[in-house]
Amino acid sequence: MSTSTTVQTNSSNVVEEPISLLQHELINSEFKISRSESNSRSFNFDLLKDHIPQSSIVSLDTPYSEALISKALNEEISKINYETCEPGAEDSFFVCDLGKIERLFKIWKQSLPRVHPFYAVKCNPNPEVLKLLAKLGANFDCASKGEIELILSLGIDPSRIIYAHPCKVGSFLRFAQKQNVGMTTFDNADELYKIKKFHPNCKLLLRIITDDESAQCRLSTKYGAPLSNVSNLLNLAKELGLNIAGVSFHVGSGASDNESLIKAVHDSRNVFNIGRSMGFNMNTLDVGGGFSYESFDHASKALSGALDKFFPVEYGVNIIAEPGRYFVANAFTLATHVIARRGGIFDQQQSDEPTMIYINDGVYGNMNCILFDHQQPEAHVLTNRDEFLFGELNQSSNDKFKVSIWGPTCDGLDCINKSTYLSHNVVVGDWLYFPNLGAYTSAAASPFNGFKADANTVYINSERYFV
Numbered sequence: 001m002s003t004s005t006t007v008q009t010n011s012s013n014v015v016e017e018p019i020s021l022l023q024h025e026l027i028n029s030e031f032k033i034s035r036s037e038s039n040s041r042s043f044n045f046d047l048l049k050d051h052i053p054q055s056s057i058v059s060l061d062t063p064y065s066e067a068l069i070s071k072a073l074n075e076e077i078s079k080i081n082y083e084t085c086e087p088g089a090e091d092s093f094f095v096c097d098l099g100k101i102e103r104l105f106k107i108w109k110q111s112l113p114r115v116h117p118f119y120a121v122k123c124n125p126n127p128e129v130l131k132l133l134a135k136l137g138a139n140f141d142c143a144s145k146g147e148i149e150l151i152l153s154l155g156i157d158p159s160r161i162i163y164a165h166p167c168k169v170g171s172f173l174r175f176a177q178k179q180n181v182g183m184t185t186f187d188n189a190d191e192l193y194k195i196k197k198f199h200p201n202c203k204l205l206l207r208i209i210t211d212d213e214s215a216q217c218r219l220s221t222k223y224g225a226p227l228s229n230v231s232n233l234l235n236l237a238k239e240l241g242l243n244i245a246g247v248s249f250h251v252g253s254g255a256s257d258n259e260s261l262i263k264a265v266h267d268s269r270n271v272f273n274i275g276r277s278m279g280f281n282m283n284t285l286d287v288g289g290g291f292s293y294e295s296f297d298h299a300s301k302a303l304s305g306a307l308d309k310f311f312p313v314e315y316g317v318n319i320i321a322e323p324g325r326y327f328v329a330n331a332f333t334l335a336t337h338v339i340a341r342r343g344g345i346f347d348q349q350q351s352d353e354p355t356m357i358y359i360n361d362g363v364y365g366n367m368n369c370i371l372f373d374h375q376q377p378e379a380h381v382l383t384n385r386d387e388f389l390f391g392e393l394n395q396s397s398n399d400k401f402k403v404s405i406w407g408p409t410c411d412g413l414d415c416i417n418k419s420t421y422l423s424h425n426v427v428v429g430d431w432l433y434f435p436n437l438g439a440y441t442s443a444a445a446s447p448f449n450g451f452k453a454d455a456n457t458v459y460i461n462s463e464r465y466f467v
Contacts, residue, residue, distance in 0.1 A: 065462035099462030111300035123324025203245035250288030258302035325439035332438030362407015
C-alpha cells in the first residue's frame with residue numbers, strides 16, 4: 001500500500017508525500033528537491049556544479065573517415081550502369097564506418113567510466129556492429145526472443161544480456177530462463193506474478209516513470225511505474241520471494257533534457273533507499289538510453305555529476321545504460337538512386353513548385369525513421385551526370401534547386417521530404433546520399449510493395465585502414 005514518510009528535521013516534523021520519495025540521508029542533503037520542484041520539470045543545475053566534470057572529447061569525424069566513405073561510395077556506384085545492369089543492382093546501399101563506432105566507444109568510456117553500456121539491439125541489429133561492440137566490451141539490451149537469439153548466435157555469453165522489456169511475452173520469458181538470461185525489468189504487479197511463475201530466480205530491475213517530454217520518442221506513456229506505486233510493487237515482490245536487484249529508467253529516445261536525466265537519477269536513489277530498507281540487495285542502476293552523439297558531451301557531464309552525488313562509488317552500485325543511436329546513428333551513410341523525376345523544364349509545373357524527385361528507398365524501407373523516430377534525413381547529391389560530388393560544399397542559396405523527394409512505393413505517404421534544396425539539378429540515373437542513418441532505419445524496413453527490405457552494407461574502418 002502507499003505510505004507517507006515522516007522525517008525528523010532540526011525544526012519540525014515534515015511529512016513528504018509518496019510522489020517525492022525523499023527518505024533517509026537525502027532528506028537533509030542540500031540537493032533535496034522540494035515538493036513543488038518534484039512535481040515540476042525544474043531542477044537547479046548549480047547544485048551539481050561541483051560534481052560535473054570538465055573533459056575534452058575525442059573527435060568523431062576524421063579526414064580518414066570522410067575519405068574512406070567517399071572511396072567506398074565511389075567504388076560501389078562505379079560498378080553500376082543503370083541502363084544495362086541486372087534488376088535490383090542499383091538498389092540503395094549503406095556504407096558503415098566501424099571506426100566511428102570504435103571512437104564512440106572510446107568517448108563513452110572517457111566520459112562515463114562508471115557506466116557500462118548495454119547496446120540496444122533494436123536500434124540496429126547489424127551483426128558486424130554487434131560483433132564489434134562485443135569485442136570492445138559492450139553488453140546487450142534485448143527486448144524479445146529474436147534479439148536474444150541473435151546475440152547468442154554470435155557466441156556472446158547470456159550473462160552479457162539484459163532482457164529490458166517491462167511487459168514480456170510469457171513464452172519469451174520461459175525462453176530467457178532456459179537460456180540463462182538472468183536479468184530483466186518490470187513495472188507492474190502482473191509482471192511480477194508472471195516472473196514468479198516462469199523465471200523466479202531472475203534479477204529484477206524496477207522500471208520507474210520519468211519526465212520525457214523533450215524526447216524524440218516518448219516512452220513514459222507506455223512504460224514505467226509511478227513513484228507512488230513503488231512501495232506496493234516492492235512489497236509484492238517481497239511476498240513472492242523475488243530478487244529485486246535495482247532500478248531502471250529511460251528518459252526517452254533522442255532525449256535532450258538533462259534536467260529529466262538528473263531528476264530520474266535522484267528518484268532512483270530514493271527507490272534504492274526504500275528497497276534496501278526492506279532488505280533487498282539492490283546493487284544495479286540502469287540509466288536507460290536516449291543518448292545521441294550531438295548532445296552527449298552535455299548529457300554525460302550532467303549524468304556523471306548526478307551519479308557522483310546520488311550514487312557515489314562507496315554506495316556500491318553497478319551502473320549500466322542502454323545506448324542505441326549513440327553508437328550507430330553517425331556510422332551509416334545511405335546511398336540511393338534517382339529513378340524518376342516530375343516537373344522542371346519538360347513538365348507542365350508552376351516554377352515555384354519543387355521538382356519531384358523519386359528514389360529507390362523511402363519510408364517503408366530504410367527511411368522509416370521519418371515515421372517511427374521523428375527524424376528528417378538530409379539529402380545530398382552524390383553524383384550528377386556522372387560527376388562524383390561526395391562532400392562537395394553546397395553552392396550559394398541562389399544556385400540551389402528546390403525539390404521534393406519521394407520513395408518508390410505506390411503509397412502517397414512515402415515522402416522523404418516535401419520541400420528541400422539540392423546543390424545540383426539532379427536527373428534520372430544520379431545518386432543521392434543521406435548521412436547519419438544508422439539508428440532505427442534498416443531495423444524496421446519492410447518489403448511493402450515488393451521492394452527489397454534488406455539493403456547491402458559496405459564496411460570500412462577508419463581506425464584500421466588509411467586511404
